[in-house]
Amino acid sequence: MKNISIDSARNPVHSKNNLTKRILGRWQLYVFLIIPVIYIILFNYVPMLGIQLAFKKFNARLGIWGSPWVGFDQFIKFFTSYQFVRVIKNTLTLSFYGLLAGFPLPIILALVLNSIRSERYKKFIQTVTYLPYFISLVVMVGILTQMLNPRIGMIANIYSFISGNEAPDMMSNPSAFPHIYVLSGVWQSIGYNSIIYIAALSGVDPELHEAAEVDGASRFKRVIHVDLPTILPTAAIMLILNAGQIMNIGFDKAYLMQNPLNLSASEVISTYVYKVGIASSTNDFSYATAIDFFNSSINMVLITVVNFISKKLGGNSLF
Template sequence: MKAHTTLLQHKPPIKVRMGKVFKKMRVHWPLYVLLLPPIIYVAIFSYVPMYGVLLAFKQYQPLKGIIGSPWVGFSHFEQFFSSPSSWRIIKNTVLISLYSLVAGFPLPILLAVALNEVRKHWFKKTVQMVTYAPYFISSVVLVGIVMQVLDPRIGLVNQFIQFFGGEPINFMGETQFFRSIYVWMGIWQGTGYGAIIYLAALAGVSKDLQEASIIDGASKVRRIWHVDLPSIRPTIVILLVLSIGGIMGVGFETIYLMQNNLNLSVSEIIATYVYKVGLINSNYGFSTAIGLFNSMINLILLIIANFTARKLTDSGLW
C-alpha cells in the first residue's frame, strides 16, 4: 500500500505529461503529417456516415430529414425477416461466401510458396506478372469476357462441347453453375494479387532456420511444412480472421452484372437486394436496416474468429 501511495505521489502531473507528449509531437511532426490524411479519410468515410444508421429505425421522409422522420423502431427488421425471400437471400450470401473462402483462401498461399521456391528470376517475374494482371481488369470487363466465353451460341466453351458432339449449355442461365462461375472467376482474378502479402512474409523467414534444415537433410517439402508455413502463420491467421469477418460482404458489382431472371434464385444476395430496395425503390430505412444487420453479423463473426484464433494460435487482430 505504501509503495502504491509513493508511486502515485511521484507520478508527474498531467500538465507535465501532456507537455512531454506535445514536445515529442513537435520533434516528430513530419510523421504526424503523414498520419493525418488516413485519419481524415477514415473519419469522413467511416465515422461520419454512422449517423445514417438512424435510418434503420425511422420511416425516412426527405423533407423532414433523418432526425425529423418518424421513429418506427424494429419494424424494418421485422419486415425483412418476415419476408419469404429473406432467408433465401441470406442463404445465398452465406453459401457464396463460404465457397469463396474454402476454395480461394489456400490458393494465394500455395502460389506464394511455389514462387518463393523458384530460383530462375525471369520465370518468377513472368509468373508474377501473368497471375497479377487479372486483378487490374475491371468487374465490367471481366464479366463481359466470361459471358462471351460461356455464350451458348458463340462461346468458346460451348464450341468445344459441340465439337465433341454435346449440346450447348446456357451456363449463365443454369442455377447450378452460377456459384462456381462466380467463385472461380474471382479466384482467377485475385489469387496472384493475394499472394503478394504471403511473398512479403516469406521474405522474412529466417535464413538460419532454412540452412539448419538443409544441414539436417530435410527435403524441400519438409522445409516448406516445418519452416516456411510456421513462420508465416501469424499472417495467415490474421488474413483468415479478416476473411471470416467479411463472410457476409459478398461483392456487389460482379454479382449484379452476372444476374438475370433465370439465375436470380441463387444470385440474389444481401448487397444486391439492398441496392434494389434502397436506391431503385427509394426505401432507405428498410435497406439501411438490412445493411446494419449484415454489418452486425460480420462484426460478430470477426470477434468470434479472432477469439478462436487467439486461443488456438496466439495470433490475431487484437
C-alpha cells in the same frame, strides 16, 4: 526506465508536459495527419448518423431527423420477408465457397513460387497470375459472358465438339452460378493475394533451410516445416479479416452476372439492398438501411469471434 514510468504515473502533469513537448517537437508529422483524420471523420464517422434510418420510416419531406421512429419494424419486415432466407443462403454460400477455395490457394502459390529456383520462370508465373487482378470487373464479366455463350462461346464450342450435343447456358443456370462466380474470382485474385505471403516468406532465415538440408530434409519437408510455420501468423490475420467480410459479397460482380434465370442463386444482400433502396419504384431507404445494418452487425460478430478463437489457439489476433 522503471523509475521514470513510476514518476510519470505519479505526476500526470509532468507526463502531459512531456507529451506536449514531443508533439511540438515533431509538429510537421502531425500536420500530415490532418487531412487523413478529416477524411476518416467525414467519410467514416459522420455517415454513421444515417444508421438511425434503420429505426425510422423515412420521409423525404421531413428529412432524416424529422422522420418518425418505428423501432425494429424494418428489421421485422426483413426477417419475415420471403426474400430473407434466399438472400442469406446465397450470401453465405458464395462467401464460404469463396473462402474455402480462395484462402488456401494464394498460400500454396506463394510456397510454390518461393521454392522455384529459376528466377526467370518465377517472374513469368508471377506476371501471368498477377495480370488478371488488373482487369476490371465489367470487362471480366464480359469475357465470362462471351466464353460461356451457348452458341458462340469458346467453352461451348469445345463442349459441343467433344460431346456432339448443344452446350447448356451456364450463365442462366442457378446451380452453375456459385462455381462461375467463385472460380472466376479465384483466378482473378490468386496472384495478387499471394504477394503478402511472398513478402512474409522473404523474411525466412536462410540458415534454417541450410540446417534442415544438412539434416537431410527434402525440399518438400523444408516447405512444410520451415516456410509454412513462418507465414502462419500472416495467414491467421488474413483469415480474421476475411471472416469479417463473409456477409459482404461484392455488389458489382454479382449484379453484373445476374439475369432473370439465375436470380434464385445470384440475389445476395448487397444486390437486394440496392434494389429495395434505389432501383425500386418505392425507394425504401429505411428498409435498405436496416438490412445493411443487420449485415454489418453480423460481420462485426464474426470478426470478433474468429479473432477470439485465433488468439486462443495460436496467439495471433488483430486486437
